[in-house]
Amino acid sequence: MTLRIEDIETERLLLTALSYDHSEAMFRLWSHPDVCRYSGTVTDYDRNEIPMPAASREDSDKIIDFWQRATADGWGFRWAILECSTAQMLGHIGFNSLGPTSELAYHLHPDHWGKGIMSEAAAAAIGWALTTKPGTKLEAFIEPANTGSVRLAQRLHFSPTGHFSDGAERYERAPSIPI
Ligand SMILES: CC(C)(COP(=O)(O)OP(=O)(O)OC[C@H]1O[C@@H](n2cnc3c(N)ncnc32)[C@H](O)[C@@H]1OP(=O)(O)O)[C@@H](O)C(=O)NCCC(=O)NCCS
Numbered sequence: 001m002t003l004r005i006e007d008i009e010t011e012r013l014l015l016t017a018l019s020y021d022h023s024e025a026m027f028r029l030w031s032h033p034d035v036c037r038y039s040g041t042v043t044d045y046d047r048n049e050i051p052m053p054a055a056s057r058e059d060s061d062k063i064i065d066f067w068q069r070a071t072a073d074g075w076g077f078r079w080a081i082l083e084c085s086t087a088q089m090l091g092h093i094g095f096n097s098l099g100p101t102s103e104l105a106y107h108l109h110p111d112h113w114g115k116g117i118m119s120e121a122a123a124a125a126i127g128w129a130l131t132t133k134p135g136t137k138l139e140a141f142i143e144p145a146n147t148g149s150v151r152l153a154q155r156l157h158f159s160p161t162g163h164f165s166d167g168a169e170r171y172e173r174a175p176s177i178p179i
Pocket of ligand 1: 141142151
């Protein structure tokens with residue numbers, strides 16, 4: 001069952017379904033070592049590993065293909081995060097799973113770190129999940145050394161659970177906490 005991904009506008013950003021329109025910016029994002037450092041293994045839809053940082057647009061396009069197929073299969077998706085003032089894609093955010101538990105994941109180009117961009121995008125994404133999937137428990141998996149992501153998750157009211165998977169700690173956000 002194909003997911004319908006609505007656009008969301010925030011103060012500075014437009015979240016819109018990730019597509020091949022974003023191919024060039026996807027390569028800028030995924031060819032940057034600081035984006036890949038704590039992002040685990042990246043695979044195409046057939047579970048073949050894509051070596052990271054991406055060496056070519058062909059490789060980063062496989063990530064777009066992955067999320068388009070996940071959207072068509074109904075289990076996860078990505079919004080491209082566009083800056084309204086420039087229409088530039090800064091990163092992406094979305095869900096690795098959707099259901100009783102939904103896993104939030106986010107990636108931003110380092111040129112834009114530390115300006116509250118992901119706090120703004122994540123608040124919108126969480127708001128969407130709380131409205132569209134009432135009662136869903138939000139989770140995120142974060143390596144302890146990824147201090148930026150740990151701070152972001154805590155600011156968004158995710159709490160560490162002490163459970164680890166592939167070196168990443170599971171964080172969880174109670175559905176009862178409003179955004
Ligand atoms: C993690 C990430 C999304 C943060 O995005 P961001 O837009 O810079 O975050 P914000 O500006 O909204 O900041 C949120 C909080 O994190 C802090 N922060 C952001 N980057 C940080 C860094 N590199 N080191 C320490 N703290 C950082 C901010 O100061 C802020 O803290 P505060 O609430 O105490 O003020 C971004 O660094 C990123 O994309 N990293 C690479 C991909 C990645 O690791 N994704 C997560 C995988 S789990």
